[in-house]
Amino acid sequence: MALTNETIKLRLTEKFGELLTGWEEPYGMLTFSGDKEINLKVITFLQEDEELRFRFLTDICAVHYPDNKGAELAVVYHLHNLSDNVRIRFKVFTDINKPDVYSATALYASANWMERETYDFYGVNFVGHPNLIRVLNVDEMTYFPMRKEFPLEDQTRIDKDDEMFGR
Amino acid sequence: MSRPVQYNNKVKFHGIPEGYMGEGFMATSFEKVISLARKNSIWPLPFATSCCGIEFMATMASHYDLARFGSERVSFSPRQCDLLMVMGTIAKKMGPVLRQVYLQMAEPRWVLSMGACACSGGIFDTYSVLQGIDQIIPVDVYIPGCPPRPEAVLDGFMKVQELVQNEGLRRRYSDRYKDLMASYGIQ
Numbered sequence: 001m002a003l004t005n006e007t008i009k010l011r012l013t014e015k016f017g018e019l020l021t022g023w024e025e026p027y028g029m030l031t032f033s034g035d036k037e038i039n040l041k042v043i044t045f046l047q048e049d050e051e052l053r054f055r056f057l058t059d060i061c062a063v064h065y066p067d068n069k070g071a072e073l074a075v076v077y078h079l080h081n082l083s084d085n086v087r088i089r090f091k092v093f094t095d096i097n098k099p100d101v102y103s104a105t106a107l108y109a110s111a112n113w114m115e116r117e118t119y120d121f122y123g124v125n126f127v128g129h130p131n132l133i134r135v136l137n138v139d140e141m142t143y144f145p146m147r148k149e150f151p152l153e154d155q156t157r158i159d160k161d162d163e164m165f166g167r
Numbered sequence: 168m169s170r171p172v173q174y175n176n177k178v179k180f181h182g183i184p185e186g187y188m189g190e191g192f193m194a195t196s197f198e199k200v201i202s203l204a205r206k207n208s209i210w211p212l213p214f215a216t217s218c219c220g221i222e223f224m225a226t227m228a229s230h231y232d233l234a235r236f237g238s239e240r241v242s243f244s245p246r247q248c249d250l251l252m253v254m255g256t257i258a259k260k261m262g263p264v265l266r267q268v269y270l271q272m273a274e275p276r277w278v279l280s281m282g283a284c285a286c287s288g289g290i291f292d293t294y295s296v297l298q299g300i301d302q303i304i305p306v307d308v309y310i311p312g313c314p315p316r317p318e319a320v321l322d323g324f325m326k327v328q329e330l331v332q333n334e335g336l337r338r339r340y341s342d343r344y345k346d347l348m349a350s351y352g353i354q
Contacts, residue, residue, distance in 0.1 A: 137295060138259045145294040153292045 003051070003084040005030040011052060015045055022091070033091040036075075040102050042090060046079055047107060054079040054088065057104070060114035062122035064096075066148045072096035075124055077104070094124070096147075103128040121146040181207065198336050205249070205275070206332040207237035209324075212248035214268060216255030219282035219314040223254050226317040236324055245271035250327060251304075254314075256284040257297045269304045270353065274339050277327055280306045281320060283313040305347055 008030055012020055020042070022033040034042050046054040058078035065072055071093035080087050094101055103126035104111040115126040116135040123144035126132055134141065143150060184203055186195025211233075213223055227233045227241060242248045245268050257265055269278065280300055283289030286309045288298035300306060307330055310323035338344055348354070 136260075138262075141294075150294070152294075 003081060003086050005086075008052060008086070008088060011049065012042070012045075016042065029087055029089060031089040031091070033074075033093065036092040036094050036101050039075075039077075039090075039092045040104065040107070043077060043079070043104055043107055046088075046090075052081065053083055054081050056080040056082050057108040057110050057114070058087065060104070060111060060118055062118045062124050062146075064122060064146065064148050068093070070095050073099050073122060073124055075101050075118065099124045100127050101125070103132075105129055120144070123147065201336060202332045202334070206328045209236070209238050209250050209277075209327065209331060210240050210242050210248045211238050211250045211252050211279075211324075212242055212245055212268070212272070214251060214253045214255075214265060216257060216261065217284065219254035219285070222314045222317060223252065223281065223320060226320045231317040231321060233321070233324065236321075236328065238324070245269075246273060248272055249276060249331075251276065251278045252281060253278065253285045253300050253306075254281040256289065256291055257300055258295055259297050260295070262297050262303050265300060266303050275331075275334070277307045277331065278304055279308045279310065279323055279327055281310045281312075281323065282315055283311065286311065289313060303351065304353075305351060 005025055005028070009023060009032075012032070016034070016038070019038055020032050020034045022031070024031050043054075046052050056079070058080045059076075060078070061076050063074040063076065065074065073094050073096050074091050075094065077090040077092075078087065079090065092101060099122075101124055103115055105115065105126075105128065112130070113135065115124075115129050116132060118124050119126060119129075119132050120134045120137050121144060133139075137145065181203065183193075184195050184199035186193050186199070188194075213220065213227075215221075215223055225231060233239075233241075238250075245251075249272075251269055251272060253265065269276070278300075280286050284291060284296070285300050286306075288296050290313075292298070297303070308323050308326045310319050312319050315323075
């Protein structure tokens with residue numbers, strides 16, 4: 001029997017109850033969020049449960065919601081059950097002033113690179129990551145460029161004046 | 168019966184430099200001879216990172232034929248090259264690499280910046296892209312365009328040739344040149 005979204009939701013609710021919230025299914029993909037303190041527990045359960053078997057980490061990324069006070073940064077885990085070919089999304093939210101999220105490197109080796117990238121662009125501090133340094137941007141960069149307070153344009157350039165280019 | 172030449176019948180020869188000539192000898196200044204030789208044997212080093220590099224390939228290939236200008240030998244070794252052709256977007260992370268390549272080239276060396284990205288960052292006005300390679304290395308000739316057509320590349324190349332011909336042998340020892348290098352932090 002193929003794994004359905006209802007089954008996954010049921011299994012997770014049995015285990016974690018009210019701790020998981022925000023259930024939705026955009027375009028049929030089960031998405032939910034949870035407290036950042038239990039992110040590893042949820043992922044371990046998804047990975048190790050004999051029925052769920054989400055053993056492939058497709059991606060980790062972050063989203064910045066500046067208006068979502070106290071929970072500005074979302075870290076999104078994309079998990080894949082290769083046996084049943086089912087994908088789900090799991091989000092945790094964190095305060096931008098204290099962006100500490102537990103690292104999933106112990107569960108998925110591929111999380112190492114993805115968490116470094118997420119740190120590089122959003123400044124999410126993955127607690128327990130073995131080597132949390134910049135990976136794609138220059139080492140000298142002092143800010144996290146994908147956060148919304150930084151405009152897309154390079155602020156260091158002096159040859160474009162505001163009047164001419166509407167900046 | 169010899170066949171008449173139908174194509175390429177407008178071959179232009181480089182003039183002999185000014186000098187004193189007689190039977191079997193010619194006296195002219197060293198500078199003129201060396202400039203002539205340098206001008207017509209520029210070895211380019213293509214530093215191609217994106218679409219401008221594709222245009223350069225067309226320039227190099229038989230149709231536009233960069234070899235006509237004495238640049239048959241496109242070298243990928245900076246130590247043997249005279250002209251660094253930077254073609255394409257240079258990300259900030261690529262900056263030190265480009266600079267290293269420039270430093271490895273021996274004097275006299277020239278730099279040609281091809282396309283909007285190399286000249287000014289182009290459309291990539293963003294945190295990750297170097298806003299013009301002249302922030303890290305001195306540039307002799309800029310070719311505008313996005314990407315420039317091979318004709319424009321040839322035009323730019325001929326501008327470099329002009330510079331090479333008219334550059335005095337002592338220029339690289341002048342204080343002005345040293346100051347320029349020092350402003351880029353290059354000894």
